[in-house]
Amino acid sequence: MSTVTRGVRNAFRNAVRTSSVVLLLGVASALALALLLANQAVRTKITDLKRSAATTLTVRPAGSFDGEGGGEPLTTADTAKLKALAHVQAVNQTLGLGGGRATFSAGGQVEVPTSNVSLDSSIDPGTLGRRRFGGTDSSNAPAPTFKLPVSLTGIDGNLDRQGQPLKITSGTTTFSAPDATEAIVGQGIATKNNLKVGSTFTAYSTTVKVVGITDAGNQFSNDAVMVPLATAQKLSGQTGEISELYIQADSVENIDAVKTAAGNALGSGRVDITSAAQNTNDAVAALAGIERISLVGSIGAMAAAAVILFLVMVMIVRERRREIGVLKAIGASNVSVVSLFVTEALVLTLCGSLLGLTLAAGTSNQITGALISANQPAATDTNTPGGPRGRGGFVTRIGTTAQSAEQLLTGVKTTLGGTFLLEGLAVTIGIAILGSAVPAWLIAKVRPAEVMRGE
Amino acid sequence: MLKVTHLTKTFASAGQSVHAVHDVSFTVDEGVFAAIVGKSGSGKSTLLALLGALDAPTSGTIEVGGQDITKLSDRQLIKYRLTRIGFVFQGYNLIPNLTALENVMLPMEFAGVAVGERHTRAGQLLEQVGLTEAEYDRKPARLSGGQQQRVAIARALANRPRLILADEPTGNLDSATGKLIVNLLHSLAREHKTTIIAVTHDLEIARQTDVTLTISDGQLIKSHPRPRTAAGHPKTT
Numbered sequence: 001m002s003t004v005t006r007g008v009r010n011a012f013r014n015a016v017r018t019s020s021v022v023l024l025l026g027v028a029s030a031l032a033l034a035l036l037l038a039n040q041a042v043r044t045k046i047t048d049l050k051r052s053a054a055t056t057l058t059v060r061p062a063g064s065f066d067g068e069g070g071g072e073p074l075t076t077a078d079t080a081k082l083k084a085l086a087h088v089q090a091v092n093q094t095l096g097l098g099g100g101r102a103t104f105s106a107g108g109q110v111e112v113p114t115s116n117v118s119l120d121s122s123i124d125p126g127t128l129g130r131r132r133f134g135g136t137d138s139s140n141a142p143a144p145t146f147k148l149p150v151s152l153t154g155i156d157g158n159l160d161r162q163g164q165p166l167k168i169t170s171g172t173t174t175f176s177a178p179d180a181t182e183a184i185v186g187q188g189i190a191t192k193n194n195l196k197v198g199s200t201f202t203a204y205s206t207t208v209k210v211v212g213i214t215d216a217g218n219q220f221s222n223d224a225v226m227v228p229l230a231t232a233q234k235l236s237g238q239t240g241e242i243s244e245l246y247i248q249a250d251s252v253e254n255i256d257a258v259k260t261a262a263g264n265a266l267g268s269g270r271v272d273i274t275s276a277a278q279n280t281n282d283a284v285a286a287l288a289g290i291e292r293i294s295l296v297g298s299i300g301a302m303a304a305a306a307v308i309l310f311l312v313m314v315m316i317v318r319e320r321r322r323e324i325g326v327l328k329a330i331g332a333s334n335v336s337v338v339s340l341f342v343t344e345a346l347v348l349t350l351c352g353s354l355l356g357l358t359l360a361a362g363t364s365n366q367i368t369g370a371l372i373s374a375n376q377p378a379a380t381d382t383n384t385p386g387g388p389r390g391r392g393g394f395v396t397r398i399g400t401t402a403q404s405a406e407q408l409l410t411g412v413k414t415t416l417g418g419t420f421l422l423e424g425l426a427v428t429i430g431i432a433i434l435g436s437a438v439p440a441w442l443i444a445k446v447r448p449a450e451v452m453r454g455e
Numbered sequence: 456m457l458k459v460t461h462l463t464k465t466f467a468s469a470g471q472s473v474h475a476v477h478d479v480s481f482t483v484d485e486g487v488f489a490a491i492v493g494k495s496g497s498g499k500s501t502l503l504a505l506l507g508a509l510d511a512p513t514s515g516t517i518e519v520g521g522q523d524i525t526k527l528s529d530r531q532l533i534k535y536r537l538t539r540i541g542f543v544f545q546g547y548n549l550i551p552n553l554t555a556l557e558n559v560m561l562p563m564e565f566a567g568v569a570v571g572e573r574h575t576r577a578g579q580l581l582e583q584v585g586l587t588e589a590e591y592d593r594k595p596a597r598l599s600g601g602q603q604q605r606v607a608i609a610r611a612l613a614n615r616p617r618l619i620l621a622d623e624p625t626g627n628l629d630s631a632t633g634k635l636i637v638n639l640l641h642s643l644a645r646e647h648k649t650t651i652i653a654v655t656h657d658l659e660i661a662r663q664t665d666v667t668l669t670i671s672d673g674q675l676i677k678s679h680p681r682p683r684t685a686a687g688h689p690k691t692t
Binding site: 322330449 | 504507508509510530533534536537538541542544548550551552553561562564565566610611614
């Protein structure tokens with residue numbers, strides 16, 4: 001039997017104590033590992049946000065915002081000018097086609113939306129929708145019953161309006177032709193209307209075939225119907241017109257330069273150029289807070305685990321003082337005895353860590369979610385994302401363009417990878433060494449003559 | 456075999472020096488079974504700890520086989536304890552979560568003896584001290600006091616030491632079992648030429664040894680050798 005074998009056996013010498021210690025270490029390790037996983041996930045998210053959202057600029061006609069105001073539409077010629085600018089990686093174009101309004105009389109004149117698409121929206125108008133169209137707050141007119149209109153968005157290529165690749169759950173991201181009468185629909189609207197890839201519906205009296213279904217992760221965006229830009233322009237008779245442009249700069253550092261150059265190229269009085277930087281900054285600031293909390297919490301939990309182990313090992317060493325004396329009296333060296341106890345500490349820590357890892361794997365996403373919920377930005381710019389505008393001035397936003405800070409904080413998921421397991425193993429060994437360092441020193445101090453005490 | 460010269464061990468207690476062992480000198484030859492007797496607190500266990508290099512003397516020398524162990528480095532002292540001496544304690548001091556066989560194998564493990572060899576030798580030693588094979592795999596808690604002391608003796612013999620130091624080896628045993636243990640130690644001294652020094656307060660046991668060293672207040676006050684009978688047993692006086 002070797003020192004290691006005896007150390008392992010010693011770890012299980014007292015079943016009650018071993019169970020208690022493993023449980024305590026397991027809980028502390030679970031907290032440390034879950035927070036470490038949260039920290040990693042948040043760091044990844046921050047990197048992603050900095051890489052993507054912060055480099056996007058939104059260009060819309062000056063005076064037009066969120067379906068309100070006026071101004072002149074953008075054109076494909078504007079797109080060409082932007083594509084020619086330095087530090088511009090891509091320019092994404094969209095054309096939003098909203099529904100119209102019809103007069104509704106019920107104790108007063110109110111307008112309700114109408115739609116050019118033969119699909120039902122998956123979103124219920126609710127109080128907010130009725131308040132917007134019903135005018136019940138001032139006219140005392142009864143709230144009209146209506147459905148939110150389903151509108152089309154013309155998109156450029158297989159990127160969504162944010163310049164991000166479409167998240168397809170079935171079908172394809174590619175239209176068969178730039179002016180194909182095909183559509184990619186959101187998951188919500190597909191479910192509501194029993195649409196599958198290959199199904200058809202009518203838009204502007206034209207039959208449109210579903211070629212793909214997307215899941216953007218939120219109800220609003222999943223109510224979208226996207227068609228090729230040229231198709232949207234042709235169906236609505238808005239040839240060459242674009243409602244919004246999204247510029248992807250090559251880096252965060254160049255975003256201001258691109259914004260200035262775009263303003264100069266298109267005429268600063270003609271367009272409004274906004275960036276998602278503020279929302280991204282809010283989101284990043286919130287995430288940075290979570291990153292700090294999770295790191296400090298993780299270190300604290302690891303320190304707690306080390307303290308638990310330290311106290312347990314001190315207790316064990318004191319309890320086995322005579323046994324240590326016996327071992328030394330019969331010829332064991334300090335190294336041999338210390339190795340025995342370090343092995344015991346390592347086994348206890350490994351068992352605790354294994355339990356902790358299991359618990360952390362099951363709870364890390366919940367802990368991360370709770371941290372994010374508790375650290376939402378106080379106020380976020382929910383107006384920044386302008387959607388495609390309806391011709392009647394009706395808000396027809398069917399997806400977000402630049403996401404709000406809250407939306408940017410979604411999708412933070414922890415992953416348990418091989419690197420993390422190796423790091424966890426290193427931390428475990430570190431805790432075992434830290435927790436048994438002082439006990440090892442105590443062991444070295446035990447004189448073999450201790451065995452004669454009380455004899 | 457063992458030569459102790461002017462050995463002194465002083466402790467500081469309440470600002471005063473206390474001589475636990477004071478200027479003790481004696482010699483014990485190879486294969487001799489010696490007893491150190493004295494009242495409680497007389498310094499006999501301290502003397503045994505000094506002989507076993509468990510503690511360092513304040514002054515004086517201890518020569519074992521011609522080598523002064525008071526001059527040894529820490530590393531050499533570990534080797535000395537490992538190979539030259541074997542300890543038998545009053546409370547047996549077996550490792551509770553190891554079996555009888557594993558307890559005996561332990562000193563051999565520290566000495567680097569191969570697994571197979573230490574397993575065989577541990578079995579032989581347990582057989583020699585009178586344990587049955589069924590008892591080899593029992594943990595100390597499942598052995599009687601006498602059996603545990605036998606295992607402790609087998610463990611002390613594991614690395615073939617020339618000197619066995621026993622601290623009250625029969626102190627926790629009934630008189631019949633104590634007599635058996637003394638007989639066992641006697642036979643070891645005779646058959647293996649092993650020098651045995653046992654601390655005891657039991658004068659009956661002391662009378663069965665080859666020489667009795669009486670210690671009082673840390674000083675050796677009497678050395679009483681006994682000639683052996685034709686059968687090799689000490690003549691009782």
